[in-house]
Amino acid sequence: MRSLLDLFRQIFQYGRGRPIALVILTWTMSVSVISELPLEQGTAELAGNVTGAFTKARQFLFDSYQKNYPRKPLSQPVTIVAIDELSLSKVGQWPWPRTKLAALLDAIGNYQPAAVGLDMYMPEADQTSPQQLAQGLPADTDPAIGEALRQLPDHDAVLAESLYLLPSVLGAAGFDHTSYTTSAGMRTKPLLVTGASPLPHVRKFEAVLASLPELQAAAWGQAILSVDLEFGVVRRIPLVAAIGDTVVPGLPMEMLRVATGEKAIRLDVGKQGINSVAIADLVVPTQPAGDIWLHFSRIEDTVSRYVSAAEVLDGTIDPSMLQGKLVMLGLTGSGLHDMRTTALGELVPGIEIQAQVLESLFDGRMILRPWWMKWLETSLILFLGLLLIWYIPRSESPLARFLRAVPRASAWITLSINLLLIACGYLLFRYQGILFDASSFFIILSSVIGSLIASALIEIGREEEQRAAEQQRVREAASLIAGEFALALDTPIHGSYMHNRNTMRQLTHALASEVARQSGYQQEMASIDIDELARAAEYCDLGLAQVSPATLNSSGSLNTEQREEIATHAELGALAAKAVREGIENRGGGDNDPSLAFLTTLEEVARSHHENWDGSGYPNQLVGENIPLTARIVAIVDTWESLSSDRPWRVRLTREAALEVIRSESGSRFDPELVNCFCKVLAQK
Missing domain, CATH: 1.10.3210.10 (Hypothetical protein af1432)
Structure with a gap:
């Protein structure tokens, strides 16, 4: 153990600690860069074992920015019609017969909304439809009963007609694997692409779980609902994704397309990936994968957008809640929906996240981490790291003299530098909506400074030991003599x-x-x-x-x-x-x-x-x-x-x-x- 400790001391003392500090700087910078590279699934999982510290620290920092400065809604363009506990108690358990869902859509349509998005998908036929009931009758049932049932309107056809009569958008879920109920694609409007192909950059799904073809044909648009979680938290939302080789829109952008009457969503693709997603005169800067970092509002600031489906069916709703609004229909009743954790640490329904995307687009409050930001940060880290490696080991520098006098000051110096960087990152987030990763600076520069200071303290300790030994010899001799x-x-x-x-x-x-x-x-x-x-x-x-x-x-x-x-x-x-x-x-x-x-x-x-x-x-x-x-x-x-x-x-x-x-x-x-x-x-x- 003693020899191992001596070996570490020799390593940190060699070249005044500069070589080992340079190795630490190079290694930590490399890991930091890899932690944000777009990697294939298997490679990303393997790299995550090494880069996890950087990824988690970065996400914690960005979440902290949002918690300290959550978005305040400036407008309320979205209304959520919730199939909630009140609706379930009045109408019955879910799933409802498609005729009841059609009646709800008709009731919403009476208020002339700008668009209606359904945060649900219906891949199978309605089992309460008369035709389905006729097929399930016992063999000894009077044939006239079966014939009478078959003459009644099909529930899916009734719902399809309701979807056709109002500006509706059906949701679908992307799957990374095929299953019995998935398909290779869905009906969607082509996107207008400027520049290179977006396929190498966007989130890809192998298959999709979508509604019945007749429902898709009746709706005015189809959209992907899937959102990836990062360590169990929703932070980024795709505005576009790919099902196989087909690029499809997310629910917020497709609802805006239907509401504005535009024929296509526009994509601007550059060498680094997707630069922006646009509809009409709205241009949304995106991350290279066509997603955005969502600036969340607290749920207490958004509860006013919720109305119960039961109130819509009863006609007791305030008309202003639906007229001209972007209406989202989703499940919020107990046991009917999956709750998602936001960057604010709040547990909210999935449809609330989609609504916040639309609200952010209307308010113009989006946060962005440009592709070049990582390279700018890396360049700054390299500059500061090399500066520190050159300056700190200088034995006659003011800093070296200060550390000799106050060794504990090294911790305060490191902490002060990193607090300054975090403060700069927060100001950039608050006033420019740009995400600056001060956490990588913290990890890398702390490692470099810690290495250099350890080397300096080892050297100082060695000199002090020699000086103390000499002083002791002199003092003992002087004491005996005098x-x-x-x-x-x-x-x-x-x-x-x-x-x-x-x-x-x-x-x-x-x-x-x-x-x-x-x-x-x-x-x-x-x-x-x-x-x-x-x-x-x-x-x-x-x-x-x-x-x-x-x-x-x-x-x-x-x-x-x-x-x-x-x-x-x-x-x-x-x-x-x-x-x-x-x-x-x-x-x-x-x-x-x-x-x-x-x-x-x-x-x-x-x-x-x-x-x-x-x-x-x-x-x-x-x-x-x-x-x-x-x-x-x-x-x-x-x-x-x-x-x-x-x-x-x-x-x-x-x-x-x-x-x-x-x-x-x-x-x-x-x-x-x-x-x-x-x-x-x-x-x-």
């Missing part, structure tokens, strides 16, 4: 960091005694001399004797160098105690020398009393119980005494305020159990 510990004891520490030694000794003794009474600490405290610990607490900051008076007496914010100078006092104090202890041992001091136990405790306390429970302290970033218990005890007393004393930059805190600070840092800076013990000690004073 008697630094004795000087520290005899020299008072003047200025802002001076402690009240009596307070430090008494509170440490009281806290340590309380800790010793706790069952969880009794065994560990048994090896600690509380009197020696209390005495060591008096001199826990003896290393401050080596800090310049200018730094100690500063009344303003310390600069980076001053903070680093202050931080050295923990190690210096420990080295001073260690130097004197080793000097006594080298001069033949025996184990019975009482000063050795004190010096050992002082070394431990001096070095670690600024370590924090969560690992954010210094000098060794120890975490939790890895910090010596003696140092954890003194750390609380040291902070309390400091908060309770005047400093050049603040006045002393009250007892209550100082205690609240201690409590607030329980679990982050201090051992939570020791904080509880400290509160008990103060309560007794």
Whole structure:
């Protein structure tokens, strides 16, 4: 394990981390591009195992844009006549006899709608038709009954006549495979194509589930209803698709063709795919596959477009809901329809999505991700990635110096860059209706920056280890020669960091005694001399004797160098105690020398009393119980005494305020159990 870690360090250190960062940039960019390429079904599934992170992140981001800025309907060109619970209770269970459906269409036609689209398909004959009933009569039935039934109007013929008498569009479902009820095509008006063939670009279905031929012949148009889901969510709607080699329109565009009386829907096809789908003077920019990203409205803003089929049949509907409107007839009753999840996270009937497409076209609020956007994003990512790879490893750059001083800033730099890109993407979406994929920037640039910063931190860590080793050797030698510990004891520490030694000794003794009474600490405290610990607490900051008076007496914010100078006092104090202890041992001091136990405790306390429970302290970033218990005890007393004393930059805190600070840092800076013990000690004073 150690050798593997060393190998990773060598890889990230090689060439200042630039080669590995370049590999990461190239790989992640390639995956990002592949995630949006139009691939064959089998290839797309295989690629999805690699590109899934990019695809899901992109969809999450685009959905978030919509959730923060859903479309507000400006007009209401569409009315949905719903076969809902009320209709089922009044008319009966579904499917209704086709004569009842014909009666509903006739009732709608009385209000002269612009077009009527049926979000349903009827591939089989009506089993309630008199002719079907006659065929099913028992053999011993009076023949006159069968003959009388055969003389009655066929239900499908009645429905066909109703479809013929109003501007109607029948829906159909595309299938990727053939079945008993599917066919190879359906009756549809040819599309007028300008440019290349759209077939290589559009969504293709092998077969279609459409209504009976006589119903298709009677309707004014046929349209595809199928919508593909992306991870269970509807985001894009095809305006055109293909059944075999025939390009057919989606329901919204075919309804507009029928409503306007146009002979054909127009397609403009370029090298990259379909540029636009048009009808009359409406030109809709599309994705290369002839689909659009739908900008959804919340369902609460669209419920006013729904009317019950029962109200239409009863004649109790407001005429303005149907007159001149694009009317959609669909199933919304319980158990009759499949609900679809939108990009807003709402569950809505499928017909609602088709209605929102028409509404978006009328309002002119469409969102688009042009084919060139991915290449623009990739170019920007490549530029920024190469810039970062060139700049970050420069050892004397301002950024490198800043990272040495504040290593955690790397995470904030990465986060800030990506938040800026996400904000730019949101503004483009809101004001231009363009989808900008900031998520790929986030993944790729974070990977590159993380790699480079890891390399920089490894190098910085190596240099710091060398520097620390050298400093330790020098300090230990200086301590032995100059008697630094004795000087520290005899020299008072003047200025802002001076402690009240009596307070430090008494509170440490009281806290340590309380800790010793706790069952969880009794065994560990048994090896600690509380009197020696209390005495060591008096001199826990003896290393401050080596800090310049200018730094100690500063009344303003310390600069980076001053903070680093202050931080050295923990190690210096420990080295001073260690130097004197080793000097006594080298001069033949025996184990019975009482000063050795004190010096050992002082070394431990001096070095670690600024370590924090969560690992954010210094000098060794120890975490939790890895910090010596003696140092954890003194750390609380040291902070309390400091908060309770005047400093050049603040006045002393009250007892209550100082205690609240201690409590607030329980679990982050201090051992939570020791904080509880400290509160008990103060309560007794």
